[in-house]
Amino acid sequence: MKSNKIMIQLGYVLGASALLTAIGYFFASNWEKLNRLEKFIPIFVLILGFYGLSVWLSRKVGREFLSKLSLFASCISFGVGIGLIGQTYNSHADSYSLFLIWSIPAVLYAILTRWQPYYVLSYILGHLAYGLFFFPKWGSYSEAEGVTLVIWLGLAIVNGALFVLFEKGIFHSPFLKWVTFQATLCIFVIMSVSHTFENYGIWMNVPLVAALATAILYAHRTQSKVYLLFAGLWISAAITTKYVELIIEYHNELFFIVSLLFIIVFIGANVMFMNYVRAWKPSTEKIESGAAAEAEEPTKNDGDFSKWIVRVLTISVIIIGSLLGSFTLIGLVTVVLGFDEPANILIGYGFIAVIGMLAARKFNVLARFTIMLSGLMLGTGASVGTERPAMLLIYLALTLAAFVFLQGLITRILFFLASIIILALVLFIWNYSGVAVLSMIAGLLFLIFAGGQGIRPVTFRKPILYSSFPAFFLAMFSLTFITESGWYYATNALFFVIVLVAILISRQLHISWIFDWSMGFWIAFLVYKYYDLAWKLLHKSISFAIIGILIIGITVWIEKKKGLHSEEDSNQTTGISPNRWVIALLVGLQLVAMSLQIGKSEYLLSHGKLIKLQLQPLDPRSLIQGDYVRLRYTISEPPIYQDNLEERTSKGKVTVVLAPSGTSDVYEFRREYHEGEQLASDEVRLNGEREGYEGIKYGIENFFIPEGTGRSYEQNAKFAEVKVSAGGDAILVRLTEK
Structure with a gap:
């Protein structure tokens, strides 16, 4: 019941x-x-x-x-x-005030009801308000580097403070506690990237190390293996980031030779860390030992979250080590050794690495899979670059052999997905269209998932099901965006029905992992269809x-x-x-x-008084309000700002006086308004805000339009009719051609 x-x-x-x-x-x-x-x-x-x-x-x-x-x-x-x-x-339009006002009742509802959806909604809205307050244009960093860094630091402090509040029990949301932990460490990693923050990034490595050390200490103090594992994952991510920075800065012969030693140390350190984690049995958690990627007991404790995190960390270290190794080998082959045909060397290395590590069963698991995966990436990458489908088919056979002969749930999932990717690459080389390739891959994955239900050995059934199901949904989801005409509606309807059926059946049968994946794609479908212009x-x-x-x-x-x-x-x-x-x-x-x-x-x-202003429109889309044209007026950058550097770079509130030009009814800039001055009968004042080099914004820069009409407004609109109050406030009424 x-x-x-x-x-x-x-x-x-x-x-x-x-x-x-x-x-x-x-x-x-x-x-x-x-x-x-x-x-x-x-x-x-x-x-x-x-x-x-x-x-x-x-x-x-x-x-x-x-x-x-x-x-x-x-x-x-x-x-x-x-x-x-x-x-x-x-x-x-996408103003911080919109999301800030919305977040107020969301936060109060969260406090009053303690219902988790309100906590999540409040967190999202708060971050949108924070980001848009400092960066009104998406992806625009108009502030100085130091100011931008302080903004990011403020966001890290906010997330850290929220984590403390969740930890102290003042707010109760285990999910957001986990999210704020990850967000805080992620922001510190971002702030330490010297190629983003050229002047201060190198100094941010100090607080990054402090934050990672604090995370480790917290995990030990609370006896939490889960948080210890995530802290270790962020340490690996930070090391990888630093390595990439060094590659960009010092890509010479000596660097790539030294990198080999670095990779050995990196893998060795992670081996020691994983052994420590496996041996650590906190008194407050019942963690099963032996939770490695190559584990052969897949049924009893797979539901244990900590065991999955151990597996994820293991495979993450393998992937990171493989990427680092691949970069280093490419550098050695091209920069240090200078081969004329580096692709042949990389393809050959790939064969040796994969076959050799398949045979080396007693080799350390992290080192073994790192070498194997790096060989697979280099070999397939070189084969794709030189368009050699025959070589890709050989690598496809090797990945299938790895799936069969290697043990461990995550290991088999990894090689199953690798084989699907290689197969897709082969199909692309054979000049199939993207729609055709994705359709074939989706159909194949569905057949594999359906047939996988009948596989009796659980060691093969689980990785096949865990891999094919989300991969099938991802392929179908991609098709809902790239298909055209009748196929567009067919794929969207088919995807929707499949997701809905999967949600209902998995919930009825209590198959939690299928339900979670299905709900995730349901939400993605609802959200991302907003940005699909075909409908x-x-x-x-x-x-x-x-x-x-x-x-x-x-x-x-x-x-x-x-x-x-x-x-x-x-x-x-x-x-x-x-x-x-x-x-x-x-x-x-x-x-x-x-x-x-x-x-x-x-x-x-x-x-209000109706006035006309000259404009130059631009067409974007708001997050929740639909299409609008973003406007810029001739009065946005008056002559006094063009000739005066101090005025041009200043910020703060300002009121300007406008009056019609001598030859038309279009209002133009006359001067800045000073409190108490008398205006002529044909003059109006307009409140605005100095935005430095962006000029002046008057709060009338957005005009919302029916979907799909932006191009018409861009081509035809030349003027804006605006209602202005006696106090200088304004509302944009319409756009006109004359």
């Missing part, structure tokens, strides 16, 4: 996620047939409706999960509403809405048929009753905040 309840909950989650995706896609499409009122009323209804549903469900026995899910949907709707207001009044957002919205309604309808029907809705569970608690009034106040404040912003904007539109 418990299994049935879980399936019902899953049905509601899948249906709700599809509906919320449909809502977001619909408003992001900026459908031109809706006026402002028709856009705002539905979002207010959604926020109140989901909250009301949450309250109603909280009074029903056994409906705690649905009550929380409904309140979460209300919070998501609030975020869509904020984006909608910005879209309607052409402001806040309009409005059409996606309608499709997901229909899907969501069908899933929820089927779930309700099954629930009633099985009588699960009438069952009582004395152990169930209500969803939001302990903090009902606080949550009601919070929902009310969300609606008030939205109403005030709408009222302020509507007042400006009704009472």
Whole structure:
């Protein structure tokens, strides 16, 4: 019976996620047939409706999960509403303020309900707000190197502080505790890259070492093998990063010769570390010994997370060592020895390395697989570079032999995936299109997965299933983006159905690893379809809405048929009753905040003065608001800024005075406004912000448009009509040709 309840909950989650995706896609499409009122009323209804549903469900026995899910949907709707207001009044395209405002109720809900989805949502929104505050343009680092480094350091401190809060039990989220641990160490590695931070990167190696040492000490103090293993993984990642830096800086003969010694030391150190980890048995954890990549007992303890981490660390060390070894050998062959035909040498080395390590059964496992994998990468890479499919087929045979004769779950997974990649490379060389190759690979993987169910030896069945299933989903997922015409819709529909069936069946049969992979691809499908330009957002919205309604309808029907809705569970608690009034106040404040912003904007539109500005548009896409043109005006860089270096590099708030030019009704820059000065009858003031070399921004740089119309606006729009209040605030009304 418990299994049935879980399936019902899953049905509601899948249906709700599809509906919320449909809502977001619909408003992001900026459908031109809706006026402002028709856009705002539905979002207010959604926020109140989901909250009301949450309250109603909280009074029903056994409906705690649905009550929380409904309140979460209300919070998501609030975020869509904020984006909608910005879209309607052409402001806040991917602004930090949008995500910051959205994060406030998410954080409060997390504190009040202690439900994990709110913690995750708060973490994501907080990081988006932080990043966009300092870097408004995605991927743009306009700040000085020192300032950029301080920003990254601040993010590391934030994640470190959150980790401490989770560790102290002030906040409770094991998942985010793990995420903040990884994020903190990752940021320190990034800050230490001297080719990114040329002046300060080398000095950041000191705090990097301190952070890694602190991670090791924490793992020992808490007796956590899992965190010790991840700390070791980050140490290996840091060493690899430093090695790549050295290759770029010192790629000469002496360096590649010394590198051989370095790789030997690297592998030896990791062998010692892995032996230490395997022998370490913390009193607070029951970790089975012998959890190596070559383990032959695959059934009893595979579910143990620590054992999987040992395996992942082992294979990560092998991959890192193989990459380092491959770089070094390429350098030796090309730079030190200077062979005329280096590809032949690398192909030959690959054969010797793979065959030799297949035979060397008593050789150290890390060294053995490192040499084998480096030989495989170098040999196949050289064969692809010289277009020799016959050589690739030989390597394919060797990888299949390694899969059969070598032992260990992760080892066999690795060589199975390697054989699939080599097969794909062979097909590409034979001039098949990308769609054809992926289709054949996907079909083959499906057949392997289906046939793998009947393999009796578990030592072969598990690696085949664990490899073929996610690889099949990845191939199918790729096809949903690269196919065209009718095949595009066919592959999308097929992928969706397969994912949905996999989720339901795996949940019903309690196959957790299939369920986890399927849910991951379900979420990826919902999110990444947003960026797929082959299918309009409005059409996606309608499709997901229909899907969501069908899933929820089927779930309700099954629930009633099985009588699960009438069952009582004395152990169930209500969803939001302990903090009902606080949550009601919070929902009310969300609606008030939205109403005030709408009222302020509507007042400006009704009472502001209409002026015309000359512009130059650019067409990007917002994260949650759809397509918009990013505008730059002639007044964004007035003449006084072009001639004055001090003014050009200054930052801070500024108010300018505009007036129409003598020959047209287009408003131009006159001067900076000083508090208290009187304006002429034809002059207006406009508030802005100095952005250094970026000029002045006035908050009217974004104009949201229906999807797919950006090119037309780019070609035709020459002017912008703007409403300006007496206080200098502005709203962008429309773009015009004249």
